[in-house]
Amino acid sequence: MALDAREATRASAHARPRREITTAFVVSRIAVLAVTAAILLYAAPPLAATGSWVALGLLCAVSATAAWLYLTRRFIPAKYLIPGTVFLVAFQVFPVVYTLTTAFTNFGDGHRGDKAEAVTAIETGSVRQAPGSPEYTMTVALRGDELVFLLVDPATKQVSLGAAGGLTPLDGARLGATGKVLAAPGVSVLKAPEAAARGPEISALAVPTPGGLIKANGLSRAVEGKATLGYDATCDCVRGDGGTWTADESRGYFVNAKGENLSQGWQVNVGLDNFSRVLTNPTISGHFAGVLGWNLVFALASVVGCFALGMGVALALHHPRMRGTRVYRIVLILPYAMPAFAMLLVWRDMFNRDFGLINQLLGTEIDWLGQTMTARFGVILVNLWLGFPYMFLVTTGALQAIPRELTEAASIDGAAPWTAFRRVTLPLLLVALTPLLISSFAFNFNNFNAIALTTDGGPFPAESPQVGGTDLLITYTFRLAFGAGGAQFGFAAAISVFIFAIVAVISAVAFRRTRRQEEVYA
Amino acid sequence: MRMRALGVATLATLAFTATACGSSQPAAPAASAGASSSAPAVGGGTLVIWADPPRVKPLKPFADRFGAENGVTVEVKEISKDNQVTFLTASQQGSGPDIMIGAHDWIGNLVQNGAIDPVTLTEEQKASFSAKAVQAVTFDGQIYGAPYALENIALIRNTDLAPDAPATIEDMVEQGKALKKDGKVDEVLCIPVGQKGDAFHVYPIFASGGGALFGATPSGDPDPKQVLLGSEGSVKAFGKLKELGEKGDGALRTSLTNENYIVNFAGGKCAYLVSGPWAISEVKKAGVAYDISAVPPFEGGQAATPFVGVQTFFVASKGKNKALAQEFVANYVTNKDVAKALYEADPRPPALTAALEEVRASDPDAGKFLDAGKDGLPMPAIPEMAAIWEPFGIAENAVVKGGDAAKAATAAQKAIDGSLKN
Amino acid sequence: MRMTLRHVFVLAVCAFAVFPILFVVSAALNPMGTLASTSLLPAGASADNFANLLTSDAYPFGRWFLNSVFIALASSFASLLLSMLAAYAFSRMRFAGRRAGMMALLLIQMFPQFLAIVTIFMIFTEVTELYPAFGFNTAWGLLLLYLGGALGVNTWLMKGFLDTVPKELDEAATMDGASHAQIFWRVIMPLVTPILAVTALLAFIGTMSEFLMANVFLRDTESKTLAVGMYGMIAGDHRNANFGMFAAGTLITAVPTVGVFLWLQKYIVSGLTAGAVKG
Numbered sequence A: 001m002a003l004d005a006r007e008a009t010r011a012s013a014h015a016r017p018r019r020e021i022t023t024a025f026v027v028s029r030i031a032v033l034a035v036t037a038a039i040l041l042y043a044a045p046p047l048a049a050t051g052s053w054v055a056l057g058l059l060c061a062v063s064a065t066a067a068w069l070y071l072t073r074r075f076i077p078a079k080y081l082i083p084g085t086v087f088l089v090a091f092q093v094f095p096v097v098y099t100l101t102t103a104f105t106n107f108g109d110g111h112r113g114d115k116a117e118a119v120t121a122i123e124t125g126s127v128r129q130a131p132g133s134p135e136y137t138m139t140v141a142l143r144g145d146e147l148v149f150l151l152v153d154p155a156t157k158q159v160s161l162g163a164a165g166g167l168t169p170l171d172g173a174r175l176g177a178t179g180k181v182l183a184a185p186g187v188s189v190l191k192a193p194e195a196a197a198r199g200p201e202i203s204a205l206a207v208p209t210p211g212g213l214i215k216a217n218g219l220s221r222a223v224e225g226k227a228t229l230g231y232d233a234t235c236d237c238v239r240g241d242g243g244t245w246t247a248d249e250s251r252g253y254f255v256n257a258k259g260e261n262l263s264q265g266w267q268v269n270v271g272l273d274n275f276s277r278v279l280t281n282p283t284i285s286g287h288f289a290g291v292l293g294w295n296l297v298f299a300l301a302s303v304v305g306c307f308a309l310g311m312g313v314a315l316a317l318h319h320p321r322m323r324g325t326r327v328y329r330i331v332l333i334l335p336y337a338m339p340a341f342a343m344l345l346v347w348r349d350m351f352n353r354d355f356g357l358i359n360q361l362l363g364t365e366i367d368w369l370g371q372t373m374t375a376r377f378g379v380i381l382v383n384l385w386l387g388f389p390y391m392f393l394v395t396t397g398a399l400q401a402i403p404r405e406l407t408e409a410a411s412i413d414g415a416a417p418w419t420a421f422r423r424v425t426l427p428l429l430l431v432a433l434t435p436l437l438i439s440s441f442a443f444n445f446n447n448f449n450a451i452a453l454t455t456d457g458g459p460f461p462a463e464s465p466q467v468g469g470t471d472l473l474i475t476y477t478f479r480l481a482f483g484a485g486g487a488q489f490g491f492a493a494a495i496s497v498f499i500f501a502i503v504a505v506i507s508a509v510a511f512r513r514t515r516r517q518e519e520v521y522a
Numbered sequence B: 001m002r003m004r005a006l007g008v009a010t011l012a013t014l015a016f017t018a019t020a021c022g023s024s025q026p027a028a029p030a031a032s033a034g035a036s037s038s039a040p041a042v043g044g045g046t047l048v049i050w051a052d053p054p055r056v057k058p059l060k061p062f063a064d065r066f067g068a069e070n071g072v073t074v075e076v077k078e079i080s081k082d083n084q085v086t087f088l089t090a091s092q093q094g095s096g097p098d099i100m101i102g103a104h105d106w107i108g109n110l111v112q113n114g115a116i117d118p119v120t121l122t123e124e125q126k127a128s129f130s131a132k133a134v135q136a137v138t139f140d141g142q143i144y145g146a147p148y149a150l151e152n153i154a155l156i157r158n159t160d161l162a163p164d165a166p167a168t169i170e171d172m173v174e175q176g177k178a179l180k181k182d183g184k185v186d187e188v189l190c191i192p193v194g195q196k197g198d199a200f201h202v203y204p205i206f207a208s209g210g211g212a213l214f215g216a217t218p219s220g221d222p223d224p225k226q227v228l229l230g231s232e233g234s235v236k237a238f239g240k241l242k243e244l245g246e247k248g249d250g251a252l253r254t255s256l257t258n259e260n261y262i263v264n265f266a267g268g269k270c271a272y273l274v275s276g277p278w279a280i281s282e283v284k285k286a287g288v289a290y291d292i293s294a295v296p297p298f299e300g301g302q303a304a305t306p307f308v309g310v311q312t313f314f315v316a317s318k319g320k321n322k323a324l325a326q327e328f329v330a331n332y333v334t335n336k337d338v339a340k341a342l343y344e345a346d347p348r349p350p351a352l353t354a355a356l357e358e359v360r361a362s363d364p365d366a367g368k369f370l371d372a373g374k375d376g377l378p379m380p381a382i383p384e385m386a387a388i389w390e391p392f393g394i395a396e397n398a399v400v401k402g403g404d405a406a407k408a409a410t411a412a413q414k415a416i417d418g419s420l421k422n
Numbered sequence C: 001m002r003m004t005l006r007h008v009f010v011l012a013v014c015a016f017a018v019f020p021i022l023f024v025v026s027a028a029l030n031p032m033g034t035l036a037s038t039s040l041l042p043a044g045a046s047a048d049n050f051a052n053l054l055t056s057d058a059y060p061f062g063r064w065f066l067n068s069v070f071i072a073l074a075s076s077f078a079s080l081l082l083s084m085l086a087a088y089a090f091s092r093m094r095f096a097g098r099r100a101g102m103m104a105l106l107l108i109q110m111f112p113q114f115l116a117i118v119t120i121f122m123i124f125t126e127v128t129e130l131y132p133a134f135g136f137n138t139a140w141g142l143l144l145l146y147l148g149g150a151l152g153v154n155t156w157l158m159k160g161f162l163d164t165v166p167k168e169l170d171e172a173a174t175m176d177g178a179s180h181a182q183i184f185w186r187v188i189m190p191l192v193t194p195i196l197a198v199t200a201l202l203a204f205i206g207t208m209s210e211f212l213m214a215n216v217f218l219r220d221t222e223s224k225t226l227a228v229g230m231y232g233m234i235a236g237d238h239r240n241a242n243f244g245m246f247a248a249g250t251l252i253t254a255v256p257t258v259g260v261f262l263w264l265q266k267y268i269v270s271g272l273t274a275g276a277v278k279g
Helices: A003-012 A022-048 A052-072 A076-103 A114-124 A192-197 A198-206 A273-280 A282-317 A325-337 A340-350 A357-362 A372-400 A404-412 A416-444 A448-452 A473-482 A488-519 B002-023 B053-070 B083-093 B104-112 B124-128 B131-135 B169-181 B201-206 B232-244 B260-265 B277-285 B322-332 B336-345 B354-362 B366-374 B383-400 B407-422 C002-029 C049-053 C061-092 C098-108 C113-131 C137-145 C153-163 C167-175 C180-190 C193-209 C212-217 C227-232 C243-270 C276-277
Strands: A127-129 A133-144 A145-150 A161-162 A164-170 A179-184 A204-211 A212-216 A223-226 A227-231 A238-242 A244-250 A253-255 B046-051 B071-077 B099-103 B146-152 B154-158 B212-214 B222-227 B272-275 B290-293 B307-316
Touching: A022 A052, A022 A192, A022 C113, A052 C167, A076 C098, A076 C113, A076 C137, A114 A127, A114 B336, A127 A357, A127 B083, A133 A473, A145 A212, A161 A192, A164 A204, A192 A198, A192 B053, A192 B322, A198 B322, A204 B260, A244 A448, A244 C193, A273 A282, A282 A325, A282 A372, A282 A416, A282 A473, A282 C002, A282 C049, A325 A372, A325 C002, A325 C193, A340 A372, A340 A404, A340 A448, A340 C227, A340 C243, A372 A448, A372 C002, A372 C153, A372 C193, A372 C243, A416 A448, A416 A488, A416 B169, A416 C098, A448 A473, A448 B272, A473 A488, B002 B307, B046 B277, B046 B322, B053 B071, B053 B322, B053 B336, B083 B104, B083 B222, B083 B290, B083 C113, B083 C212, B099 B104, B099 B322, B104 B131, B104 B383, B131 B146, B131 B277, B131 B307, B146 B336, B146 B366, B154 B277, B154 B366, B201 B232, B201 B272, B201 B383, B222 B383, B222 B407, B232 B407, B272 B277, B277 B366, B290 B366, B307 B322, B336 B354, B383 B407, C002 C049, C002 C243, C049 C061, C049 C243, C061 C098, C061 C137, C061 C153, C061 C180, C061 C193, C061 C227, C061 C243, C098 C153, C113 C137, C113 C193, C113 C212, C153 C193, C167 C180, C180 C193, C193 C227, C193 C243, C212 C227, C227 C243
Parallel strands: B046 B071, B046 B099
Antiparallel strands: A127 A223, A133 A145, A133 A223, A145 A161, A161 A164, A204 A212, A212 A223, A227 A238, A238 A244, A244 A253, B099 B307, B146 B307, B154 B272, B154 B290, B212 B222
16 A cells, blocks of 8 residues: 555655646636536526525635635635535534524514514414305316306305405306216316416415305315404504403513413514523423433543443454454444444333343342433443443544554553553544544533433432432423423523533533643644 | 645535436436335325324225325325324424324314314205214314324223223222232233323223313313312312322232233233223234223223224325315215225224224224213313423322322322413 | 364354344344343334334334335445546645645544534525425435545545556556556456455444434435334333333334345455455
């Protein structure tokens, strides 16, 4: 391989001086332009068709910048960083930033949409069928270009024509067996597929009547209904038989004099309310210290345990005279190759007191997941099982990077294997793996699935059903945000910010401590 | 400069694969978006239905027929996790379906999010459904969907071990204990409890013991302002659960979970099973002789009313083709054949009386389940119900383990009050 | 003697690794297999569950398998390339914002991703309308989404590895007039095959078992991946009825991963030898 590299350098030696314009240089630049053009040709027309001029401008600007970046000889680091960064920004940074903005709103169940949507939902939901009105059989027809309804009262067989102008009797229509109109003078009846194709128009047509409005109910029936609630823009309120509900922009609800609100609300800005809720919620503050402590133990034990075990086996296999390494390696990555959610469920059932495999093998009757300490031990064990193959793999890879001369030199110097490991191998491994350990810590700190699919936070003490023995910060706070009263995304986002702050601070501190180390070895 | 060209070429190829191949979908094995669609659209437009996995297949033929009749493409999509939340989020962002299938107790939350529209059923149609089904899909005086199946739990017993349906819980426990003593069974009763309790399954027993979740509004609907989990009656009921629990009769055990309770019954390890229609296929597969009756009440107790759940078709308010969706839900899917096909895929008693009659003739189980749930309480559809399940379950788990009933009930009440206030 | 100790230790860890899997094997072979089976030895051995799974009407398992393998291969290859490029820049070049960029890369991963679903819906609703080929229900859209996570911890892993490759190598090449692209492709890449293989494997496994995004993304029965499809098999009340098939599916899911591992193993353990470093 090294020979290869050297050959390559020799082969290109004639390319000096570097500013010379070669065929390859020209070809590569043409390729850059071609790719840019292809992307633009693909992406631009739909944007233009829908009139998304801002997006189109952005697309052009980004493509032009990218093309220019690869055409010039400058900004070399950017050439390498841009491809991944584009995706990172679109699918990770943007979602995170967007999530952060929702922390300042009441976004959640009952407050998902905007005010106009809430008004529509309130009005639609309040439409009651006019008492005693017929259940019309409806046929969709065209009068010229205008869509109309041919309505048959099933009791009297009277046919009427309903249009945006109102309801008029229609004579001379021929009815089919189902009661639908087959033909009528002055209009052309639409067949089912033709009617279906005009679905949105059908939904939109409302035929005014003295008692309310006739609207289509599907493609073959129509009913006369009356909205019992209506929005009045002058008072910014919803009026109806039951009273008046005035918009409360601070809560995103229509509220009446008694303080009761209509259930459909909208999203409003609530400032720092969600953040202060996190700080003042008695359930969160009351159990915070205990949960944080266990959370740290869980994350640390998972990382250290996985790393120690994974590195242990990697080292054991990393020996020239070791036999059977291929088979061992396959067996060792198996836990990682199985779908994690399935194995979490399997482990949970193995821990069952009366029916679980573990008690059966041990001959014990321990209620593993029913007592705090054993449950904590259980989830760490499960996480160890799930996580150690990852550490095994990365250590195996990283071990290859440590020149064997270094360890050999150490052993020639007479160092004991343990000393050689501690002085040479481990520090070198840590250079490469510290960021991974930190990121693994962060992952486990928020390891929602490992808890949710095994103990779901339990066991729960009877006197405080909100916080269980194995709850992590993220599981018990999210239970508050999503468990009751539906999903409260804004609140959950505020919680995420706090949890993120905790993890980020711990990680950054840990990272600083390793920084000097990296500069030494890098 | 050969290598640079190679690198750029690689990049270019990648970019081209991403763009060029992207437009020729069949090239990728997974990208056949249209695979599940029916006959090609004539009039244009598509109708998108979201269903949970077991219902996708049986719906397909009917969806296809509807599509052919109306010249549209009908796509039945499968959502397997967090269906309600996924539906709400997708709807809000504008990529939701036209029709959603779900349980009636979602209605409260779907309505407060403006995600579904009322469905107008004719008097004739309403009369064709069982009254309980119509009651369940009625929310705030409006019908919010077409019901198609009912489900409630009942007592399933192994007739070889327990020939007669027990009249009371005491009878059942006594019989179960006797069988256990004789070594014929391992468990007194198979009912899931688990580490977080199971409010749905234990509710009939809880109700019979005098427990209640909500008070009632004047109109008879559950009133979220009066949570009764900490009330005197509920404390008494939790006390009864404690007596049945691990420190008492051993009929309720935390080691029986949703994963193993049916299996244990099917394996002959208990004589009584509290479960619903979904358990039957497994019981049949194991060849156990069984019969179905209502969950019995405590001696001198209240009625052991189970929750009744109603599977429903909803019309999404933000669907792109509402007229068609209304047509499908209100006029098409409410027919007998659809109900029967869905029954065969997943045997829950049809909500349509005519379909039920036909099903009952060939399979008596459906009728028996329905009878067992005739006094059942449609699961409250109010959004506040979400706050009840977990604290209730945890309180159940606590008393089953032998914890103090009053303490558990008070803590549950406090937790619920706290979260409803937020 | 010392070798024996190594074997004993590795065997013990292997036993720990395999023990729950044996349980799954037992359930897959047991015709009445359930999640609640209490024994490691199946009550009866038959391949029924495998046969049922592969011929099932309701579950197009073969299709899921192909989808998963395709998506996992494509996404691991693409993300390997993206993260390698970035790692090279971070390791070999010095530029303003380098440390901040790396730190940001590490930190961004720490934000709970759970809530991002809402934004993902927002983005891809637009994309589906404009470019259906990359929208919901397409493998390409899911691939794009996965590439968002291409940088991140993998970049760190490779950067750490690149740091151990002596700088003298590229300095020598630069002296010879090689451009940065030549050094990257011809000098660096061949030297770091072990970590490329490890990263590729990690990315492959990560994609194979990814569930959260794929679940909201793929809605056609035919377009699902193994993780999503199999979750559907045990969703709701059908958990027990399908568990035998589910267990069989779980085992088959591991096959591609093991296959990829077998393929990459030789690069992982023999890519870099002492001789090569001397260069």
